[in-house]
Amino acid sequence: MADNAKLIIEGTTYELPTLIGTEGEKAVDIRKLRGASGYVTLDSGYMNTGSCESAITFINGEEGILRYRGIPIEQLTEKSSFAEVSKLVLDGELPKSDVLDEFSRVLTENAMIPEELKNSLYNFPADAHPMSVLGSLIFGLAGFYPHVDATSSEDEIRTAATNLIAKTSTIAAFSYKRSIGEPFVYPSKDLGYSENFLNMMFSSPVNGYEIDSDMVEALEKLLILHVDHEQNCSASTMRLVGSSHANLYSAVAASIAALWGPLHGGANQSVMEMLATIHQSGKDPADFIEMAKDKSNSFRLAGFGHRVYKNYDPRARVIKGTCRKVLEKSAKDPLLQIAMQLEEQVLQDDYFIQRKLYPNVDFYSGILYKAMGIPTEMFTVLFAIGRMPGWISQWKEMISDPTNKIGRPRQIYNGNNKTDYTPVENR
Ligand code: ACO
Numbered sequence: 249m250a251d252n253a254k255l256i257i258e259g260t261t262y263e264l265p266t267l268i269g270t271e272g273e274k275a276v277d278i279r280k281l282r283g284a285s286g287y288v289t290l291d292s293g294y295m296n297t298g299s300c301e302s303a304i305t306f307i308n309g310e311e312g313i314l315r316y317r318g319i320p321i322e323q324l325t326e327k328s329s330f331a332e333v334s335k336l337v338l339d340g341e342l343p344k345s346d347v348l349d350e351f352s353r354v355l356t357e358n359a360m361i362p363e364e365l366k367n368s369l370y371n372f373p374a375d376a377h378p379m380s381v382l383g384s385l386i387f388g389l390a391g392f393y394p395h396v397d398a399t400s401s402e403d404e405i406r407t408a409a410t411n412l413i414a415k416t417s418t419i420a421a422f423s424y425k426r427s428i429g430e431p432f433v434y435p436s437k438d439l440g441y442s443e444n445f446l447n448m449m450f451s452s453p454v455n456g457y458e459i460d461s462d463m464v465e466a467l468e469k470l471l472i473l474h475v476d477h478e479q480n481c482s483a484s485t486m487r488l489v490g491s492s493h494a495n496l497y498s499a500v501a502a503s504i505a506a507l508w509g510p511l512h513g514g515a516n517q518s519v520m521e522m523l524a525t526i527h528q529s530g531k532d533p534a535d536f537i538e539m540a541k542d543k544s545n546s547f548r549l550a551g552f553g554h555r556v557y558k559n560y561d562p563r564a565r566v567i568k569g570t571c572r573k574v575l576e577k578s579a580k581d582p583l584l585q586i587a588m589q590l591e592e593q594v595l596q597d598d599y600f601i602q603r604k605l606y607p608n609v610d611f612y613s614g615i616l617y618k619a620m621g622i623p624t625e626m627f628t629v630l631f632a633i634g635r636m637p638g639w640i641s642q643w644k645e646m647i648s649d650p651t652n653k654i655g656r657p658r659q660i661y662n663g664n665n666k667t668d669y670t671p672v673e674n675r
Contacts, residue, residue, distance in 0.1 A: 250274065257285055271306055288658040298479075300487065300649070304337055304641050305478040312559035316476055317341065325566050330441055330471040331355060334637035337476055338409055338644065351410070352440070358414035359435035359444065361385070361422070362392055369426045378629045379508040381423040382416070387501035389415065396496040398647040408496050409640045416636050417441065420629045421448035442467040445633070450621060462577070463620050466570045470613055473563040474631050476638030482506040482513070486639045487646045488655040496643065503639045504632055513631040516614035518550035520624045523583040526590075533590045541599045551611030552594060553603070563609035571612045574619045587615050 252263040253276045262285055265277040275298050282288050291297045306315045314321045316337050324333050331352045335343040343351065365388050372381055389411075396408040422432050425448075433448045442464045451457035477483070485506040489499040507513035526536055540549040554561055575584055591607055594600050617627050646652050 255281070255285075257287055260285070267301075269301070271308070282658070288660070290660055294479075294484075299484060299655075300479065300646065300652075302478060302642070302645055303340065304638070304645060305476045307478055307556055309554070309556035309558055312557060312562045312565070314477070314562045321473060321562060322566060325469045325472050328472065330468050330475075330634070333472045333475050334413055337637050337641040354410050355414045355441055356435060356437050356439070356444065358411050359418050361389075361415050361418050365389065365392070365419075366422060366432065369422055372423075372426070374427050374429065376423075376427070377508075378420065378423045378427070378626050379504065379632070381426075382419055382629055382632060383501050383504040383508070385419045385423075386412070386416065386504060387498055390495040390497035390501070393497060394495060398490065398493045400496075405496070405644060409637070409644075412497065412500060412640060413636050416633050417445040418448060420626065420633060421445060423629075424449055424623070424626060440464075442471065446620070462574060466574050466616055467620065469567060469570050470616060470630065471634035473567060473609060474613075474634030474638075476635070476641065479642075480512065481509070482635065483639060483642045486643050490643045490646055491652065491655040496640070499643060500636070500639055503635075507632055507635065508628055513628040513635075515550060515608070516610040516617070516627040516631065517624050519587075519611055519614040520583065520618060520627070522550040523586050523590075526586050527582055533586055534593055537590070537593055537597060541597075549590070549594065549605075551614070552600065552607055553605040554608045557606070557608065558604040560606045561608040564607050564612055567609060567612040567616065568607075571616050571619075574616055577619070581618065583618065584615055587611070 250266045250268060253266050255262045255264055262281065264281065267275050267277060269275075278289055289297070304317065306318070307313065316324065316333060317340060319336070319342075324336075328336075332343060332348055335348060335351050365385055368385070368388065369381065372384075393408060393411070396404055400408070418435055425432050430452050433451050435444045435448060439447055439459075443459050446459055446463060446467065447457055479487075482503040486499050486503045489502040490496070494502075510518050522536075526533055529535075536547075537549065539545050539547045540552075575588075591611070594605070594607070600606075613631070614624075614627055617630055618624070622630065
């Protein structure tokens, strides 16, 4: 335990407790500062604010480390499965084999969605963005399961967590089938989570779909890599919405909305759009690199740089190898070739080296999804499928924290002082 911090404001010294996390992260506890001094801290974008204590995920952006419940993602992607990692983050420990078997079984068993909800897919335009469909249908699930919130029992929460993880991939695949006008393919009890998803996406009554084990392996890895990333925008949304004791399904729908933004989960879609622009322009990728370096131009290379990782994104490092393996099968795609050229040139460019801008996970995930045949608009949906166990774990941790309060930041008001109303004829 370090000494208290001292803050001198207007000649008065305030002692503020400090705390140190298990990996040495340090914080000054300002919870009582406003009461004692009348001052709040101002930190837009929360760049320097810890919103909670958490035991789920550890990130060290400088060293490029990411661990769930202490276990490095390199080990999890090599040895584990998405179902097992989901259980790990949700329960805090690796499941014993009987627990994992049971979880995998109920994941498949709960993959069906209510028929009324399925039929509501026809109320969306066929070209609706699948994130809009996913968010709406998950919100719709709150209508089917209205009583799951911070006051629910452990059993009810466990069932809801399984339900959400199971049904998300079905909603995602159904929204795709709806968009291409094909009949829905229901989940099968004989298939695992990722196999089921690929089968629901790509098989049809006339065209059977042969599940490729390399694609299943790649998808499992991608889902594992996206399971959690501590207090990012959508996880913080989950906690903020959940802190009002809102229904769990509705808090997840809010997180889906947050994830959809191009600065968060929408980045992998931006990567593919950028690659398509480079391709259509017929120019050399180097021209776009120069454009990204030009300060008079707002263009940035999508898929490079990260707010937290000022080193190689560890998720990108893991997925890069898988990417190469899958690309060997589909290397003819010109966008994929442009991506490889771009990466090679950026990694040797001083501008990017000096600013510690490396490819992030979104750079490779988009490429891999494309190689799997997943359409660009679905990329962020895949991110949401992977992130589901993380969001629920963040929510669970929050509701079980006795110090938790409704999230309600302060502000510094900088608008007009008291101003009298002017009647419309005098304005
Ligand atoms: N291309 C060109 N220059 C860049 C890029 C980029 N992709 N990213 C950062 N820079 C430059 C900035 O212009 C700035 O240069 P300067 O110091 O000369 O002014 C410097 O690098 C630092 O950039 P910041 O914006 O201050 O870094 P920050 O940490 O705030 O931003 C972000 C991180 C938003 C991810 C940024 O790198 C970016 O816009 N990348 C492209 C979008 C992207 O790929 N997002 C996905 C993130 S991963 C995820 O959400 C799962």
